[in-house]
Amino acid sequence: MITKSLYFSAVMALTCSIGFGQDAKKQQDIKSIKSMCGCYEVKFNFAETFQYPKDTLTYKPSPTKHESGLEWVELVEDTPNKIVMQHLLIVSDDMIIKHWRQDWLFENTDFYAFDKNTSWKYQKRDKKDVKGQWTQKVYQVDDSPRYEGSATWVHVDGQNYWTNTTDAPLPRREHTKRNDYNVLKRRNIHQITATGWNHEEDNDKLIRDNSGKDVLLAQEKGMDVYTKVPDIKCIAAQNWWKENTVLWKNVRDKWQTLFDRHKDLNLEAKVDKKALYSLLFDLKPDTKKADTDAIIDKFVK
Secondary structure, three states, X not given: OOOHHHHHHHHHHHHHHHHHHHHHHHHHHHHHHHOOOEEEEEEEXXXXXXXXXXXXXXXXXXXXXXXXXXXXXXXXXXXXXXXXEEEEEEEEOOEEEEXXXXXXXXXXXXXXXXXXXXXXXXXXXOHHHHOOOEEEEEEOOOOOEEEEEEEOOEEXXXXXXXXXXXXXXXXXXXXXXXOOOOEEEEEEEEEEEXXXXXXXXXXXXXXXXXXXXXXXXXXXXXXXXXXXXXXXXXXXXXXXXXXHHHHHHHHHHHHHHHHOOOOOEEEOOOEOOEOHHHHHHOOOOOOOHXXXXXXXXXXXX
């Protein structure tokens, strides 16, 4: 006979076991995410695979792209529910380019979904829809929003990966060259490997009208391969970040106040014929926060 006390003990044991399993899974997620930090030799590869234009005679597909570089991924913030990583591209010891940034948030419910052009729609999701998931929020070089999506990290058969589909602006490699589409639907896969990690993409180039209707123009395949190398090879980027960390924290903090309004976000592409990243990149490391705030405010409609 199962007594009331024995039943209670069994339920408590099962509850503790489930809780332990969930915590172990989360710690495994965190380990995978943070393993993307460090010094990497990166190969960027993109190829347009299929085209669906109405005018097939004049359409020009994007050329296949193969580029490489040395990149430092700095761990900027590390808390149980938020991990912030800044990518820094090393052109030379004297030329460091602040590249993209990725934030990982556990069971996040606040989203900025890309609409088209320079507009993002705020969305609030239910907690049950993101239970156990991590949101990857990707930012432009000036820390303005780019794209974000939520999904579960998978650890099975020796594989560790996260995959998500979400809308995004045109990639930097195309936004100054192409104006025949305005949304890139990204299928992102981040996979941890024995030598580093891969960022695999299967993307749709979409034409989105004001009613939200999409027309598929073309598709592309992307494969960015990050191969781990000794951290000392990225010492120039590490030193650059130490010198500029306060400036960019001020920029991130300003953007966060805008995100915390939980309202749709519409930005100007340029102000006085200059892009936001151009103005911020020209600033000295000791620029006051009031000055960076003022620059960003000019771009918010």
